[in-house]
Amino acid sequence: MEFRGVGLTYPGPPPVEALRPCELVVRQGEFLAVVGPSGSGKSTFLNVVGLLDAPTEGTYLLDGIDTAALRDGDRTALRGRRIGFVFQAFHLLPHRSATENVMLAMVYAAVPRAERRARARDVLDRVGLAHRADALPARLSGGERQRVAIARALAARPSLLLCDEPTGNLDSGNAETVLALLGALHASGMTVVVITHDHEVAARAQRTVAIRDGVLTEQPRPERERTL
Ligand code: ADP
Ligand code: MG
Numbered sequence: 001m002e003f004r005g006v007g008l009t010y011p012g013p014p015p016v017e018a019l020r021p022c023e024l025v026v027r028q029g030e031f032l033a034v035v036g037p038s039g040s041g042k043s044t045f046l047n048v049v050g051l052l053d054a055p056t057e058g059t060y061l062l063d064g065i066d067t068a069a070l071r072d073g074d075r076t077a078l079r080g081r082r083i084g085f086v087f088q089a090f091h092l093l094p095h096r097s098a099t100e101n102v103m104l105a106m107v108y109a110a111v112p113r114a115e116r117r118a119r120a121r122d123v124l125d126r127v128g129l130a131h132r133a134d135a136l137p138a139r140l141s142g143g144e145r146q147r148v149a150i151a152r153a154l155a156a157r158p159s160l161l162l163c164d165e166p167t168g169n170l171d172s173g174n175a176e177t178v179l180a181l182l183g184a185l186h187a188s189g190m191t192v193v194v195i196t197h198d199h200e201v202a203a204r205a206q207r208t209v210a211i212r213d214g215v216l217t218e219q220p221r222p223e224r225e226r227t228l
Contacts, residue, residue, distance in 0.1 A: 001026045001049060001160065005058035008044055018044040021057050022216040024209065026193065028159065031186040033205035034195045041214040042195045043164055049193060050162045051079040063159060080109045084153030084161045088168035090145040092137040098124060098148045099133045102155050109156030116155075123151040127181055143174025147181060154185075161185065163194040167201060179204060 007021035018041045026032050036042050047053040048060065051067060054075075060067045063082060070078065092101050102120035111119060124133050127147040137145055146166060153161060163182070167175035175198070183204055186192050194201055202208050208219040 001063075002061040003058065004061070006048060006055045006060050007057035008048055008053060009056045017214050019048065019055070019211075019216070020214045024216065024218075026191065026207075028191050029186070029189050030207060031182075031192045031205045032194070033202040033208045034193065034211060035197070035202055035208060035219075036211035040211045041216075042211050044214075045211060045216065046162055046164050046193070046195055049160075050083050050085060051075050077110070081156060082159045084150075084156065084158035086146070086149050086153050086161065086163040086166045088165035090137070090142075090149045090169075092145055092148060092152075094137055097134050097136060098129060098140070098151075101137070101148055102152045105152040106155050111156060119155055120151070123154045124148070126154065127151045141174060142170045143177045146170065146174070146178050150178070150181060150185075160191045160193065163192070165195055165197065167196070167198055175200070 001024075003022055003024040005021045005023065006019070007017070008019040010016040010018055034042050034045060044053070048055050051062070054068065062078065065078065067075065067078070093104065096104065099117065099120045102123060103116040106116045106119065121130065121133060124130055127150050129144060129147055129151065132140060132144060137148070140148065146169075150166075166182070167178055170178060179201060182192055182194065194205065196202055207221070209216050210219055
């Protein structure tokens with residue numbers, strides 16, 4: 001993904017310059033962490049990257065496609081095919097099994113009906129939950145629920161995985177499993193962007209950008225990594 005002078009001002013009144021015009025390139029297979037205090041513009045940034053909000057300034061290219069030129073239906077289709085979302089709250093349907101939760105997401109991602117169940121089993125296996133495929137969310141731990149949400153995000157085979165505080169609702173043990181999974185996905189070639197308050201998460205990323213008052217700046221990598 002590439003931002004060229006991308007910014008977003010909420011119209012208000014009063015207008016809020018939530019993301020000041022910025023430049024950023026994230027290449028395929030990178031793992032980027034986004035850090036910053038509450039209200040600094042992290043979710044705004046993620047919503048723009050994820051095609052949920054259109055920037056009010058600049059040019060956003062995703063896989064070489066100029067997203068500003070897209071009509072609403074095409075934006076939605078591009079989002080469904082290329083982007084997987086993981087949020088702090090897992091947003092699972094309570095009366096549906098893990099498999100069904102994953103399958104439902106594929107309805108919107110235009111995966112053929114006949115393929116959905118097999119693919120759901122496949123991604124649940126990938127997140128280490130094959131043995132819990134028929135469980136309802138209430139019977140799963142927080143970490144397992146988030147792994148179902150990650151499986152759901154992976155089902156459409158996105159090129160970009162966007163996570164907004166994915167460990168924010170988890171105790172440290174469960175956070176660790178989710179983090180290890182994100183690391184494994186990155187190792188297998190997935191492009192991962194994670195918003196986080198958690199230094200453990202940021203420490204795993206290859207790159208970190210900080211946002212403060214809507215201003216995005218890349219953080220230098222720690223010395224120990226550069227010398228390795
Ligand atoms: P973060 O995720 O870092 O906590 P946000 O991106 O949610 O920050 O918000 C950045 C700023 O934009 C905040 O000042 C917030 O109040 C404001 N904001 C967020 N969403 C809207 C909106 N829909 N309309 C107006 N202002 C908003
Ligand atoms: Mg936020």
